Amino acid sequence: MDFDNEGVAQQIGKNLVRYRRTTGAKQQSMADAFGVSIAQYRKYEKGVDVAKMHSVARWSIVTGSPNNLLxxxxxxxxxxxISSSCWEMAPFYCTVSHASDATFNSLCLLSQEITKSTITPIVSSGLVPDLSDVLLDIELNYYVKVAKNMMLIRDHLGLSQERLAEFLGISDKTYRQYxxxxNHPRIPFTFFARSHAALQLDNRWSETGTSDFSIFNRRRNNRLSxxxxxxxxxxxxxKASLSQMFNAVSQELIEIQLEKELANYQSMGTSL
Incomplete structure (x- = not known):
């Protein structure tokens, strides 16, 4: 499997620009979601650089968008x-991911009225992931979990580190570091893409387990389904009416909640 990483970086950049234009997000808010400077974020949009895996995980959690979108x-x-139809849901990801059960059910009922369709309101699981805890877990433990998963996968396949490194198109030394x-080194998002493609991994592993990260992804995907x-x-x-309705909630409710939880995360990080 021979992939053009430069071409991939440029397409990811185009996808980021498309996402911003679709949702009305600003470059600064996107940079904050990735946890990088705006100068670094602009490199992502230009296709000059590719975000690291943990930064994409942060962006996915903050915006509510599945990382496959990129x-x-x-x-x-x-x-x-990955289907191009995933872009249809882009204006809805944030609200779907972060709204309370009551707000989300109300939006679903209004959607039913607008489209004259049938929808079954969700039943609250009682589990509400705390965004600040999810982000802190990503910052402290993301690559530890990646290392554990890669060892489990390699053991299952019966491959040596050298053989798997060759299969993934990276040096043995680099793979051993992974x-x-x-929680170091930081791994490029292209490794996520290549390993999932080459090893035919199911990205739904992010929904398994009991961590806040898993709970968040399960709740988002259940609501999206x-x-x-x-x-x-x-x-x-x-669609235009629905997008306007969901974006209004995102602007007036979700962003306030996100700002509060992100501030809480920042304070937790500085106290470590």
Whole structure:
């Protein structure tokens, strides 16, 4: 498997620009979501650099968008079953991911009225992930978990570190670093894409387990599975109304909540 990493970086940059234009996000808010400076973020949009895996995980949590969205249109898309239809849901990801059960159910009922469709309100699981805890866990433990998962995968496949490194198109020395149970070095997002494509990994592993990160992803994907058929079955006028409604909630409610939780995360980080 021979991928053009430069071409992939440029397409990821185009996807970031498309996401901003679709959702109305600013470059500064995107930089904050990735946890980088605005100068570094602009390099992502230009395709000069690719974000690290933990930064993409942060962005996914803060915006509510699945990380696969960034790989849409790249050479990895066919291997990861990424459909261009994922862009239809882009205006809804943030609200779907962060709204309370009561707010989300109300939005679903209004969506039902607008589209004249049937939808079953969700039942609260009682588990509400705390964004600041999720972000702190990513900062402290993300690559430790990556190392553990790679060792488990390699053991399952019966491959040596050298053989798997060759298979993934990286040096043996680099791969050995990735298997170290520490939070360094930071790993490029292209490694995530290549390993999932080459090893045919199911990205739904992020929904497994009991961590806040897993709970967040499960809740988002459960809600999307319920709302997606409604959005995709709506006509263009209805989609515009639904997008406006969800964006209004995102602007007036979700961003206030995110600002508070991000501030809490920052204070937790400085106290370590």
């Amino acid at each position: 790989l849409c249109g790249t050479e990895y898309s066919p291997y990861l079953n 298997e170290k149970p520490c 319920m709302l997606s058929p409604i959005i995709r079955g709506a006509n263009e006028a209805q």
